[in-house]
Amino acid sequence: MGVSPVLIVKVNDSGVSVRARFYDDLAEHDIIINSVITYWWVNNLPPAKKFLELFDSVIKRTINEIIPHKILNLKYDVKANQVLDEAxxxxxxLISVDADGVGFKIDSEVISLQGLRKVPDDFEPKEFSVSFNQSIETPDIVLKKYKEMKN
Structure with missing residues (x-):
């Protein structure tokens, strides 16, 4: 049986750390929450939704650096205190990750984020949950660059 690549996602003091490892190859990227959240607030963007978009792209980039791939499949569940636009x-x-059919072992805790947006005094939390089953494609020109970096 071969060695499976590993995806490690951890929450730290400054944000979320995403690492991928396969044999001796390692790639790591951090999402610095305070920096991006301020941008979203200033531009009146929904932080929970924008974080999920960023989360997908950081996982894709991190994995592409160790295993260049065309299609990344991500499956995860999200629970929030309101619909994502208001949460x-x-x-x-994170439930499953595979890059062109290569499955990743996931070493991740539940990623818990708070204070994504200021809420009014009359804010009423409503439990909201949704499952995502993303299939994200790497453009050919980008895939070519990752393959060149690998060689």
Missing amino acids: SEMEIN
Whole structure:
């Protein structure tokens, strides 16, 4: 039986760390929450939704650096205290990840984020949950660059 690549996602003091490892190859990227959240607030963008978009792209980039691939499949569940456009808190549970059919072992805790947006005094939390089953394609020109970096 071969060695499976590993995806490690952890929450730290400054944000979320995403690491991928396969044999001696390692790639790591951090999402610095305070920096991006301020941008989203200033531009009146929904932080929970924007975080999920960023989360997908950081995982894709991190994995592409160790295993260049055309299609990345991500499956995760999200629980929030309101619909994603209005949520100020959310939890992400990463379920499965594969790059062109190569499955990753997931070493991740539930990613819990709070204070994503300021809420009014009359804010009423409503439990909201949704499952994502993403299939994200790498453009050919980008895939070519990752393959060149690998060689």
